[in-house]
Amino acid sequence: ASGKGGVGKSTVSANIAITMMNMGLKVGLLDADVYGPSLITLFGVNKKPAIKDDKMCTIEKYGISLMSIGFLVDPDEAVVWRGPMLTKALHHMMRFTNWPNLDYLIIDTPPGTGDIHLTLSENYIIDAAIVVTTPQTLSTVDAQKGINMFNKLNIPVLGIIENMSYFSSNGNISYPFGKDGGKTLSKKNGLEFLGEIPLILEISKSSDSGKP
Numbered sequence: 001a002s003g004k005g006g007v008g009k010s011t012v013s014a015n016i017a018i019t020m021m022n023m024g025l026k027v028g029l030l031d032a033d034v035y036g037p038s039l040i041t042l043f044g045v046n047k048k049p050a051i052k053d054d055k056m057c058t059i060e061k062y063g064i065s066l067m068s069i070g071f072l073v074d075p076d077e078a079v080v081w082r083g084p085m086l087t088k089a090l091h092h093m094m095r096f097t098n099w100p101n102l103d104y105l106i107i108d109t110p111p112g113t114g115d116i117h118l119t120l121s122e123n124y125i126i127d128a129a130i131v132v133t134t135p136q137t138l139s140t141v142d143a144q145k146g147i148n149m150f151n152k153l154n155i156p157v158l159g160i161i162e163n164m165s166y167f168s169s170n171g172n173i174s175y176p177f178g179k180d181g182g183k184t185l186s187k188k189n190g191l192e193f194l195g196e197i198p199l200i201l202e203i204s205k206s207s208d209s210g211k212p
């Protein structure tokens, strides 16, 4: 989860999924970010899920089982849905999908603290949340709201990942979005700082070309 959009939540979800798969785990990735489903682009998927026994089938790509709200409707359409429609779509993707036997299901949730998070916490057992933030205050303030929400919903927060932490060019390191915002947030909440990811051109290039 993240407080804000555009901080790299989908990129991090996709790359954690791929890394876990490389460790020999069977991983599913559910894109429940109704405001900006990115899985289609990130994984370069351009087909709709098949239906089997009245259930949708996940789409397999790079060894990951994928399901996304973007597979079901035009992403521009989902954005204008009201709460009940979002909730229904989420249940469809969770319950009416033929998920293979998985070790882990990673859920990429929408930014903010809304219907999708509440529905997930009320209807499913969520083992843990990971909060992704960029270093600047504008992002960490919203990430804090996300942490507060998970605390209220009794979902353990595994830790914080700071993305776009710094930029390295010819040995010079710069901090375009400020420094250590994620670390400070971790300390303040007594949470583990899981790591920082620099701004790397290849990340956005490979994400855009469907090769996480």
Ligand code: ADP
Pocket (backbone or CB within 6 Å): 002, 004, 005, 006, 007, 008, 009, 010, 011, 012, 036, 038, 163, 164, 197, 198, 199, 200, 201, 203, 204, 205, 207, 208
């Ligand atoms: P969110 O899911 O939080 O909205 P995305 O994962 O879609 O954010 O990332 C937003 C944009 O930033 C994408 O174009 C992505 O490729 C790019 N991006 C994310 N993390 C990095 C990074 N560490 N370095 C370079 N580009 C990044």
